Amino acid sequence: MRKGQNPAKFVKDVARPERITVALLNYIPFLSGFYAETLDVLKVSLESMRKDAGLPFDLMVFDNGSCGEVREFLVNEKEEGRIQYLIFSEKNMGKGGAWNVMLAGAPGEIIAYTDADVLFSPSWLSRSVELLENFPNVGMVTARPYRTSPELYSSTLAWAKKNAALDEGQFIPWETFLEFNLSLGQTEEENVKVYAETSDWRIQYKGLTALAGASHWQFTAYKSTLQKFLPF
Numbered sequence: 001m002r003k004g005q006n007p008a009k010f011v012k013d014v015a016r017p018e019r020i021t022v023a024l025l026n027y028i029p030f031l032s033g034f035y036a037e038t039l040d041v042l043k044v045s046l047e048s049m050r051k052d053a054g055l056p057f058d059l060m061v062f063d064n065g066s067c068g069e070v071r072e073f074l075v076n077e078k079e080e081g082r083i084q085y086l087i088f089s090e091k092n093m094g095k096g097g098a099w100n101v102m103l104a105g106a107p108g109e110i111i112a113y114t115d116a117d118v119l120f121s122p123s124w125l126s127r128s129v130e131l132l133e134n135f136p137n138v139g140m141v142t143a144r145p146y147r148t149s150p151e152l153y154s155s156t157l158a159w160a161k162k163n164a165a166l167d168e169g170q171f172i173p174w175e176t177f178l179e180f181n182l183s184l185g186q187t188e189e190e191n192v193k194v195y196a197e198t199s200d201w202r203i204q205y206k207g208l209t210a211l212a213g214a215s216h217w218q219f220t221a222y223k224s225t226l227q228k229f230l231p232f
Contacts, residue, residue, distance in 0.1 A: 020057040020125065021085075021108030022049065025098050026074070026116040027064040039070055042116045049114070050082070054126025057112065060085035062102045065092040095216075096232035103226045112220040128220040131210050135203075136163075140219035141210075145172040146180070147200055148213045156212045157201060164205040171200040171211060 024046075028038045049059075061083050063074055071088060078086045087101065103111060110132070112125060124143040131141045137159070150157060160166040174195060181191050201212040 017084075017107035018056050018058045019108055020055060020110045020112060020129070021060050021106035022053075022057045022112045022114065022125070023060045023062070023102045023106050024049075024114050024116055025062050025064060025095065025102065026066060026070070027092060028066040028070045028116075029092075030067050031069060038117070039073065042070075043073075045114070045116055045118050045120070046077070046082070048120040049118075049124075051120075052122040053120070054123040055129060057125060058084040058108065060087070060102065060106055062087045062089070062098050064089050064094075064098050100231045103223070104230055106223065109223060110220060111223050111226060112218075114218045118218050125220070131208060132220055132222070134206055134208055135210065138221075139225060140214045140221040142214035142217075142219050144180070144218065145176055145200070145211050146213050146215050147172055147177060147198055148215065150201065150212070153201075153212045153214075156203070160201070160203045160205075160212070164203050167202045167204075168199050169202065170195075171202045 026042060028035050028042070031039060059082070061074055061077075063071060063086070066074075074083065074086055074088075077083045085106075087105075089098070089101075093101075099113075103113070110129060112128065120143065128141045128143045132138050157166070177195055178188060178191050181194075182188065203210050203212060
């Protein structure tokens with residue numbers, strides 16, 4: 001039987017979350033075969049994320065049913081203060097199921113989502129937020145040049161044609177283009193053809209330059225925007 005009142009009721013000062021929540025989704029079911037080096041990849045991803053983000057953030061990690069070794073590593077990261085919010089799922093909920101929990105539960109006004117195998121460049125977060133805040137009606141910003149079908153960003157092009165300087169060309173360097181696609185298991189020969197037959201759209205607006213196109217493996221967006229699409 002409880003006696004008296006919980007002392008926590010009388011606490012006046014409570015911690016406030018950062019404006020930005022970086023939300024990382026992780027799934028490493030075992031450490032062999034395809035997944036043999038994925039824990040090391042996760043560690044490198046986290047290190048690059050924190051090294052020079054350019055803005056303060058809280059880190060949320062959703063683990064989608066990983067093995068014990070990985071869970072132990074994540075718990076230690078949490079205890080050491082390097083993860084602010086840690087969620088474990090007993091079973092793999094799929095990416096959409098995990099997003100429903102992560103994107104709804106992240107406390108930040110801005111959410112920077114990432115898969116667990118992304119290598120971040122210096123100032124990745126500050127540059128992403130700069131574009132998010134200064135370009136109107138941005139859905140999401142990916143912190144890496146990414147060439148995808150213009151059909152997926154047709155509204156961006158329609159806006160840019162009327163309100164910004166818009167140019168088409170090969171603005172993503174070949175080495176940058178190839179590096180990403182090789183990581184997907186594609187061959188250099190395949191990519192020579194694709195690179196030659198496709199192009200990028202560069203948008204210049206209020207002194208800022210961006211390339212049209214973003215992707216689901218890493219993006220920064222307002223939480224209010226993402227909530228319009230939940231649940232997945």
